Amino acid sequence: MEHLCIGSYVRVMTSCAISAERKFDPFCEKIFLSLCDEGAKVFSYKAADGFEVTYSPTNFSKIHSAAQNLPTEIMQMALRKDAHDIERYFIAEIIPALEEARKKNAVLALKNIIVKDKNIADTTQLGTLRNLTKKELMDKNEFILSEFLTDIFIYAVAKTDNTTDSSFTKSIKKNFYAVYSSMRDTITFYEVSRPKAVAAIPLTIKGSFNHVFTPISRETLSISANHDLQIFCLKFDDFDFDYHGLWRYLRNNIGYYVYSRVQINRYVIEEEIASLAYDAIAHIKKFIEKNKLQSENSLGELLLYIFLEQVLQAPKLMSKVELRNHNDLISSESSGIHLLTANTDVTFSQLILGVSMLNTSLTEAIDAAFADAQKLKSRKKDERSFVESSIFNGAFPSDICEQLESIILPSESVEKKPATAFGLFLGYTLGDISKSGKSINIYQRDAIAQIKNDILNNVPYIESKIAQYGLDGYSLYIYLLPFTDVDNDKKDIMNKLLQTEESKT
Structure with missing residues (x-):
């Protein structure tokens, strides 16, 4: 019987490694070094008595042979260490040690083992970096390699019994990868081109982004600065997009979009968190009525907030609603302001000024969004002033306020202020795709192909x-995100979200 444990994980990974790495003991240690401090050359852990214990080749041999379990201290290391730090180690050290042609074999093998492991319930949460249950994994065929390998490693170390079904673990030999070579075309890797973010302050959004949105494609721009250009689509509901899933996600997060962190904390302290969405909806409705605005315009601003937090990992500083409530003489033109703190060769921080645009034509959406970005560029000092003043106006808890002050308003003797960057969300109407005579799977395949073409064809523009x-x-x-009919869809979604009138969604 297939069984996921740290022993079977190490054996699968070793099977898929380049020839120079295909020895169980050293590759096992190489993987475990992801749990140590940066730069560690030998794997060790601190025992309960406080002494540092160094693992020997004999220890590693017993692990990948399923002869013993890991000490509790090592299992705790996997849970305590920041999962993003472990992922960064995998990106730098483990993924380059895998044979390029066998990377998909590794994912397929681990997926198959997990799906067939009767000790893992369908509802088991496998992910740390990204929510992923066994049931969701069964139908999953798109993976971010570094996240998947990291998540399954953490789960295998911390949550499995390494001695169960040792015969299966030992049956995984160095040619095990070959079983999955004919299946490589059944999965795709989704690479993230953005710099790996380290959120300086907590993200605010709740719930799983991946339950609502599917990554379709990303493209590279011929510019020198850091960038990310990606297109997503909503999950499908047969021949339609799942707007009900989107509505639920927006409803669960509208309070975190509308209110500052200090205001949200008050709801928590007063045990009124259940009222957060209700009050946020009332707040937006009152604001729209007072200023004679179109409610559907708020959808793009909400989606910008979601994508910058969940895809870019850039936490919200001020949403459009918060900026609108500012009492300064100058009003903000931004659809939201976020902070990106990223790890590349040189660590940097950026203040992201947001633009959201929903338009039937993707070309026209691009035109309008970049025109707005240019306006923001010309008045970036004014936009920064809103964030700077909010730091001193009690919008953030004291601990976060101190962090932001050191990043956004550093002393002259320390680092520079964060650079300005721009975040653009573009929603548009997907062209007509024939349903006649097609099965659901064929229609969805054709829709995804069209979405990929939409981004590819518009890169030069x-x-x-x-x-x-x-x-x-x-x-x-x-x-970018396509809609069936963006003009009607945005009205229906916001009408249902704000409970203003009967909606079709």
Whole structure:
């Protein structure tokens, strides 16, 4: 019987490694070094008595042979260490040690073992970096390699019994990868081009982004600055997009979008968190009525907030609603302001000014969004002032306030202020795709192909706009999402969210 444990995990990974790494003991230690401090050359852990214990080749041999379980201290190391730090180690050390042609074999093998492991319930949460249950894994065929390998490693170390079914573990030989070679075309890897973010302050969004949105494609721009250009789609509901799932996600997060962290903390302290969404909806409705605004315009601003937090891992500083409530003489033009703190060769922070645009035509959405980005560029000092003043106006808890002050308003003797970057959310109407005579699977395949073409065909146009508005020196984070009919859909979604009238969604 197939069984996932740290022994079977190590054997699968070793089977898929390059020839120079295909020895169980050293590769096992190499994987375990992800749990140690940066730069560690030998794997060790601190025992309960306080002494440092160094693992020997004999220890590793017993692990990948399923002869013994890991000490509790090592299992706790996997739970205590920041999962993003473990992932960064995998990106730097483990993934390059895998044979390029066998990376998909590793994912397929681990997926198959988990799916067939009767000791793992369908509802078991496998993910740490990203929510993933066994049931969801069964139908999953798109993976971010570093996240999947990291999540399954953490789960295998911390949550499995290494001695169960040792015969299966030992049956995984160095040619085990070959079983899955004919299946490689059944999965795809979704690579993230953005710099790996380390959120300086907590993200605010609740719930699983991956339950609502599916990554379709990402493209590279011919600009020198950091950038991310990706297109997503909503989960399908047969021949339609799942707007009900989107509505539920928006409903669960609208309070975190509308209110500052200090205001949200008050709801928590007063045990009124259940009222958060209700009050946020009432707040937006009152604001729209007072200022004679179109409620559907708020959808793009909400989705910008979601994509910058969940895809870019850039936490919200101020949403559009908070900016609108500012009492300064100058009003903000931004659809939201976020903070990105990223780890690359040189660690940096960026203040992201947001633009959201929903338009039937993708080309027109691009036109309008970049025109707005250019306006923000010309008044970036004013936009920064809203964040700077909010730090001193009690919008953030004291501990977060201190962190933001050190990043956004550093002393002259320390680092520079964060650079300005731009985040763009573009929603548009997907072209007509025939349903006649097609099965659900074929229709969804054709829709995804069209969505991929939409982003690919518009890369040159996006680059022309970057050049036209002098944005080529800035970091740009651009996220696209198709709708069935954006003009009608945005009205229906917001009407249902704000409970203003009967909706079709």
